Amino acid sequence: MKIFDVSQRSARNLKQAKARTLLTAMAIGVGAFALTMTLAASNGAQSYVNRLISNNFDPTELLVAKDETIFGRGDNNKPQEYDASFGSISSASGAPIQVKQVTEQDVNKILKYPLVEQVREGVILNVQYVTRPGQKKYIANIQDYSPARNPEILAGSIPKPINNTSLLLPEAYVSALGFKDPQSAIGKELTIAIRKSLSSQIVETGTAPRNLQDAEVIGDKSTVLVPFKVVAVLKSEPAQPGTELSLQISTQAAKNLNDIATAGTSQYRQYTRVNVKVKDGEDKANLLKVQEQLSKDGFVSQSVEETQQFLTQIINVLKTIVVAFGLIAIIASVFGVVNTMYISVIQRTREIGLMKALGMRRKDVSRLFRFEAAWIGFLGGAIGSGLAVVLGTLLNPWITNKLDFGTQKLLIFKANQIAILIVLLVLVAIFAGLLPARKAAKLDPIEALRTE
Amino acid sequence: MISVKNIVKTYGKKDSLFKALSNVSFSIPEGSTVAIVGKSGSGKSTLMHIMSGLDHPDSGAVMIGDQELHKLKGRKMDKFRSTEMSFIFQAFFVEANQTCYQNVSLPLEIAEEGQRKIRIEDALGQVGLKDKIDAKAGNLSGGQKQRLAIARAIVNKPKLIFADEPTGNLDSSTGEMIIKLLFKLNRLNKNTLIVVTHDNELADRCQYRITLKDGKVVHFAENKKVSK
Ligand SMILES: Nc1ncnc2c1ncn2[C@@H]1O[C@H](COP(=O)(O)OP(=O)(O)OP(=O)(O)O)[C@@H](O)[C@H]1O
Ligand SMILES: [Mg+2]
Numbered sequence: 275m276k277i278f279d280v281s282q283r284s285a286r287n288l289k290q291a292k293a294r295t296l297l298t299a300m301a302i303g304v305g306a307f308a309l310t311m312t313l314a315a316s317n318g319a320q321s322y323v324n325r326l327i328s329n330n331f332d333p334t335e336l337l338v339a340k341d342e343t344i345f346g347r348g349d350n351n352k353p354q355e356y357d358a359s360f361g362s363i364s365s366a367s368g369a370p371i372q373v374k375q376v377t378e379q380d381v382n383k384i385l386k387y388p389l390v391e392q393v394r395e396g397v398i399l400n401v402q403y404v405t406r407p408g409q410k411k412y413i414a415n416i417q418d419y420s421p422a423r424n425p426e427i428l429a430g431s432i433p434k435p436i437n438n439t440s441l442l443l444p445e446a447y448v449s450a451l452g453f454k455d456p457q458s459a460i461g462k463e464l465t466i467a468i469r470k471s472l473s474s475q476i477v478e479t480g481t482a483p484r485n486l487q488d489a490e491v492i493g494d495k496s497t498v499l500v501p502f503k504v505v506a507v508l509k510s511e512p513a514q515p516g517t518e519l520s521l522q523i524s525t526q527a528a529k530n531l532n533d534i535a536t537a538g539t540s541q542y543r544q545y546t547r548v549n550v551k552v553k554d555g556e557d558k559a560n561l562l563k564v565q566e567q568l569s570k571d572g573f574v575s576q577s578v579e580e581t582q583q584f585l586t587q588i589i590n591v592l593k594t595i596v597v598a599f600g601l602i603a604i605i606a607s608v609f610g611v612v613n614t615m616y617i618s619v620i621q622r623t624r625e626i627g628l629m630k631a632l633g634m635r636r637k638d639v640s641r642l643f644r645f646e647a648a649w650i651g652f653l654g655g656a657i658g659s660g661l662a663v664v665l666g667t668l669l670n671p672w673i674t675n676k677l678d679f680g681t682q683k684l685l686i687f688k689a690n691q692i693a694i695l696i697v698l699l700v701l702v703a704i705f706a707g708l709l710p711a712r713k714a715a716k717l718d719p720i721e722a723l724r725t726e
Numbered sequence: 727m728i729s730v731k732n733i734v735k736t737y738g739k740k741d742s743l744f745k746a747l748s749n750v751s752f753s754i755p756e757g758s759t760v761a762i763v764g765k766s767g768s769g770k771s772t773l774m775h776i777m778s779g780l781d782h783p784d785s786g787a788v789m790i791g792d793q794e795l796h797k798l799k800g801r802k803m804d805k806f807r808s809t810e811m812s813f814i815f816q817a818f819f820v821e822a823n824q825t826c827y828q829n830v831s832l833p834l835e836i837a838e839e840g841q842r843k844i845r846i847e848d849a850l851g852q853v854g855l856k857d858k859i860d861a862k863a864g865n866l867s868g869g870q871k872q873r874l875a876i877a878r879a880i881v882n883k884p885k886l887i888f889a890d891e892p893t894g895n896l897d898s899s900t901g902e903m904i905i906k907l908l909f910k911l912n913r914l915n916k917n918t919l920i921v922v923t924h925d926n927e928l929a930d931r932c933q934y935r936i937t938l939k940d941g942k943v944v945h946f947a948e949n950k951k952v953s954k
Binding site for chain 2: 275276279283286290624625628629631632633634635638719720723
């Protein structure tokens with residue numbers, strides 16, 4: 275019997291038992307629904323991570339630090355030997371921890387590596403305040419602008435390279451600083467106030483404060499005001515967490531401010547991490563060579579790819595959990611398919627007997643039922659995935675809004691993934707139909723034709 | 727020639743051994759009509775199953791032309807059955823949920839043969855069901871169902887048609903019509919018709935009558951009165 279005829283006959287048989295077919299298919303549909311949603315959600319998460327990475331990191335750069343803690347790998351539960359390069363940062367839980375920092379000598383050393391093009395110190399600095407004439411003062415933090423960052427711009431533009439008096443202003447400061455809209459902030463001057471460190475105050479005044487009031491007076495006098503010009507207003511981008519309230523300026527300007535704030539302290543010209551740009555860093559071999567050299571010299575480094583892998587790993591764990599539930603649903607549905615197929619075989623014993631008496635081959639009889647199972651699998655997959663796509667597409671804007679994902683969609687459906695999923699479900703259903711199909715193929719036509 | 731030689735068929739094991747057929751032998755020319763008669767349990771259906779290759783004899787042979795039937799194995803046996811034989815049953819065995827067209831199409835699909843539409847229309851025409859081609863078989867009357875089964879049996883132009891009590895489920899006038907149809911088609915298509923029956927009237931119209939009793943041929947008669 276030709277495959278086409280076999281598939282036609284099995285489709286016809288299914289149509290005769292619509293309710294039974296549909297109910298069995300629905301069991302598979304539940305699994306298909308869960309898996310389609312999971313795939314879509316992890317696609318969304320993956321694309322979020324990718325965007326996060328590509329909007330914030332330059333793939334030819336390495337993140338370099340002295341302390342493994344920076345990359346979440348170190349063990350800071352043990353006492354470590356002191357040296358002058360230790361500085362204090364906040365741990366993920368907010369507790370202050372001490373980490374070894376990258377010094378100026380370190381930077382110079384790295385700059386001498388043959389494959390290193392440039393070293394950009396990463397500066398994050400809390401300044402005293404930001405203001406402009408006639409407006410209130412607001413607290414602020416300063417970050418060096420990485421050229422790899424690709425933020426959404428509401429007004430103005432980011433010059434390349436960014437010069438040392440330019441400033442990128444987050445959206446939130448526009449109305450706080452009295453601008454009526456982002457456009458009207460462009461080209462305006464802001465003042466950033468930064469206080470010199472206590473030790474440099476002592477050096478400059480020649481006296482140490484004898485009491486707190488004294489210190490306050492000297493401190494106020496030693497506040498330095500630095501002017502900056504707004505060149506662009508940035509949309510606060512959830513894809514760049516932590517930058518919502520950061521004023522971004524050039525690396526050199528950020529370093530200058532940092533120098534003012536830390537002169538005379540142990541923190542002077544020390545950085546928790548630096549960005550090392552590798553010559554022809556698109557070539558992974560070059561990145562690896564530099565990483566090797568760095569690790570020989572006692573640095574820890576992480577490539578963008580490694581950062582991405584770290585984030586992807588988290589997604590994968592979550593994905594595995596949901597996929598496991600989807601698979602359990604599908605395994606449960608296998609029993610449903612087996613049961614339905616057995617009923618179908620028993621109901622059609624006489625028909626099978628007749629077909630075999632008329633010379634239908636065993637393998638064609640078996641195929642007839644495997645096709646039936648395949649149809650059920652296909653139906654279940656199509657219904658489940660279809661429902662997931664429809665529901666997902668309808669709910670996507672709402673979910674995205676709730677999770678504050680910005681323009682990023684949480685659920686991304688990919689046609690090829692869904693196609694593969696359905697094919698797999700068809701195979702699972704065929705597998706479930708194997709035993710009943712075998713039973714049908716082995717029926718003795720004489721026995722079968724005797725049943726009334 | 728179709729020859730049945732020394733067929734023995736037993737059922738059961740040692741203690742409860744039961745001989746359903748013992749040393750059954752006879753020959754009939756191809757294209758003839760044959761009635762197998764006998765009391766219930768005499769072995770008529772068993773003989774038919776063996777002659778059609780559905781069942782295997784313990785010993786003996788069935789020759790269809792030059793072909794020893796039970797020498798055919800697997801694919802070849804299926805092929806032989808799908809092209810050379812067909813069946814008509816007492817209980818019709820038509821698929822109620824399928825149309826007449828789909829019912830008659832089955833043997834052609836199994837034998838992987840083409841030109842289906844013409845052949846199906848022709849077969850349905852021969853049994854007078856052409857206007858029911860797209861009707862569901864379940865909606866037909868008993869006589870129409872058996873005519874549909876006959877159409878299914880002739881669509882493949884088989885050499886051999888086996889009919890097991892074809893009129894058993896029909897009233898006498900409908901049965902009479904079915905009998906007439908079977909003989910008419912036999913003359914037209916020149917196939918061999920082997921009918922298992924209790925019906926003496928039916929048996930009388932066949933060229934050969936084989937009477938079984940307890941698995942043995944007790945009477946073999948050629949009916950000279952029936953014209954070819
Ligand atoms: N599979 C089997 N196992 C055991 N005995 C069987 C089997 N098939 C048939 N028989 C026995 O063989 C004998 C002949 O059976 P068969 O069906 O050929 O009779 P029949 O002449 O067709 O009767 P009926 O007119 O009632 O259809 C019966 O006694 C029956 O019980
Ligand atoms: Mg019988």
